[in-house]
Amino acid sequence: MHILVTGGAGFIGGHLAEQFVTDGHDVVVLDNLDPFYDLDIKRHNIDIAREAAEAGDGSYEFIEGDVRDADLVTELVTDADYVYHQAAQAGVRPSVEDPRKYDEVNVDGTLNLLDACRDTGIERFVMASSSSVYGIPRSLPYEETHPTTPVSPYGASKLAAERYAMAYSQVYDLSAVALRYFTVYGPRMRPNMAISNFVSRCMNGEPPIVYGDGTQTRDFTYIDDVVDANISLLDTDAADGQVLNIGSTDNIEIRTLAEEIRDQLAPERELVYEERHDADAEHTHSDITRARELLGYEPSHTIREGVEEFVGWYQDNRGWYESLVRK
Template sequence: MQILVTGGAGFIGGHLAERFVRDGHDVVVVDNLEPFYDLDIKRHNIDNGRKVAEESDGSYEFIEGDVRDGDFVTELVADADYVYHQAAQAGVRPSVQNPRKYDEINVGGTLNLLDACRDKGIERFVMASSSSVYGVPQYLPYDEQHPTTPVSPYGASKLAAERYACSYAEVYDFPAVALRYFTVYGPRMRPNMAISNFVSRCINGDPPIIYGDGAQTRDFTYIEDIIEANVTLLDEDAADGEAINIGSTDNIEIKTLAMEIRDQLAPDIELVYEDRHDADAEHTHADTSKARDLIEYEPEHTIREGVSKFVEWYRQNREWYEPLVRDS
């Protein structure tokens, strides 16, 4: 089968494309290579996908392009059996500065794909949504019945995109699923995320910087658990038309996370605190019981296990990855 992965040179999309190729599928990756962060990381993702294809029965093709181009998207989808839509303009804080760009890419781009997939009649459309759709918690952990009141333009754009996907599933009898990711981390992650910054700074003798008092909590989800949830949807149709949480086994205070990384890598360094950004969520924590019931999702990595794996990977790949993190 042929699988189209949009945003496939990015962090999650890159890992997802590799997994599909390794499993013997024919994968087409599209990415516009926007320099939101250093493009060398995306180039590594593309190179890794090609290397996996050389060692497996799958194939890998990279195409540079933008999901905002409707004609381009229609041509892309023409040969696809499944579409995994990971392309998006990321970043809660930057979305405050340019909300219209987030609408154009995250909402308009998703609609282009939905229209093309509906007209083509693909097997399934799986899109990346976000825990940012929830906004200020009325209770924790978030279940899918929790009100969706995003506090950032990024969160609003992801909510609009997933609602379009689920409405297409309803009115066009179209197989679409939205996965609400909770703070994904792991090898080749975006360099401006908390875990990568904490690890980089501690390894180099710099103090971790915490925004706010550090009492904010996050449900960090290791990349391998995210990939397993996506792969399940090649065969499982019970989630069609649904938005479901994909999170981890626990959550942790940002301050505690920084301290644990500091204690492991540079125990003599003091933490540094700076002003909190208004668009940042105060708490996130996923109730994943719906995902367990529908697609048998069972995350395997605690935050401490996942961070240990990331630190090990970081040390092995420090030569090429570290400068990109430290310059962010």
């Protein structure tokens, strides 16, 4: 199969591209190499996927470009059977400073892809959405029918993008699925995420920094589980026109997570608390019933199991990864 992965040099997109190539598919990655975080991680993702192509039956091509370039997007979609749209301007807090960029990339960029997919007639369009679309919880865990009241421009842009995808699915008979990710983590994750920062600071004898009082809770999802959910959409149309939560089996208080990482790596350190940002969600917790029923989705990692695997990977890759986390 010919698969286009937008944002395929990023964390989730990079893992997807690597797995698709390993499975023997022909993959084209479109990524603008935005320096939201260190580009060496993105280049590392590209190298790993290329190595996978050299070792197997799949092929890999990287194209530096932007989803805002409608002509380029149309050209690339023409040759694709499936489009996995992972490209986005990430970051809840930065979106408060520059909301229009988030609209341009996350909404207009998605519309460029949807228009191209509608006109070309691909097999399926799969897009990355976010738990940020829920905003303030009225009840937990979040079901997909929970009201969507995002509290950040990032969340608003992701909600608008997925609504367009679902509308195109209805109006233009386009096979489209939106996956609402819940705080994805794992090897090669963005260095500015809580888990990578907690691990890095503890391994260097520094206290973890918790923003707010630490009673906020998160549903952390291991990267392998996210990849499995995406791959399953190559083989089923059961979720077409649907929005699905992709989370884990539990959630955890941020301070408890920091304490557990601290106790494992630097037990003598006290936690440090700093001011919480208003755009940060108070709680996230996913109900995965719909994904389980339609995709057979079943998370393989609890947060504690996933963090243990990440710590092991971090220790094995400390030489190149840690320098980027600590910039």
